[in-house]
Amino acid sequence: MFEKLCGVMDESQLQLDQSLKDDITEHLQSLEKEVECYFPELSQEQEALARNPFSTEHDVSSIPDEIQDEFLDQRNESSAHDLFKLKSVTQFWCTMYQSYSKVSMIAFRVLVPFASTYLYETGFSTLVNIKTKNRNRLDVGNDMRLALTNFRP
Incomplete structure (x- = not known):
């Protein structure tokens, strides 16, 4: 969706409002945290x-x-x-x-x-x-x- 948003913004020569950018960033960060809860970092x-x-490659x-x-x-x-x-x-x-x-x-x-x-x-x-x-x-x-x-x- 961001590709389409960027395309529309480029065609109309508009800029996103900073508060909207902040909202999008905050939302994406919360999604990242949510995914990390489901899939924690594994070595x-x-x-x-x-x-x-x-496998013989395992380091005991x-x-x-x-x-x-x-x-x-x-x-x-x-x-x-x-x-x-x-x-x-x-x-x-x-x-x-x-x-x-x-x-x-x-x-x-x-x-x-x-x-x-x-x-x-x-x-x-x-x-x-x-x-x-x-x-x-x-x-x-x-x-x-x-x-x-x-x-x-």
């Missing part, structure tokens, strides 16, 4: 660990001390390595949670925000569709449950 090492815990010293032993145990377990080859990344980490919960939690911090954000957006869109002017009931819990379920009635 490259954490992202690499979530993608492939068996960059992993927190309380997790290093568990990480090394998992890395040296051949059955975990075989499981990693057979399953998807998310399925692998869900399976590993029972045995290696601390290392799995690091991977979950990388993997979960995308899924949870998607679910929130899906729920919000569903609520907007249910809460129309014609269907303005106070209790939408049952309608939401039915709309968001994976089961077919």
Whole structure:
């Protein structure tokens, strides 16, 4: 939208009011903070660990001390390595949670925000569709449950 705004402003040879520029800047900064809440800064090492815990490129010293032993145990377990080859990344980490919960939690911090954000957006869109002017009931819990379920009635 800013490209179109700039194009219109250039064509009409107008300048934006400084207060409008300040409002736009403030709004964009608040959006940036909001996105940072959903997607906190993750180190490259954490992202690499979530993608492939068996890579030889991992620097063990960059992993927190309380997790290093568990990480090394998992890395040296051949059955975990075989499981990693057979399953998807998310399925692998869900399976590993029972045995290696601390290392799995690091991977979950990388993997979960995308899924949870998607679910929130899906729920919000569903609520907007249910809460129309014609269907303005106070209790939408049952309608939401039915709309968001994976089961077919």
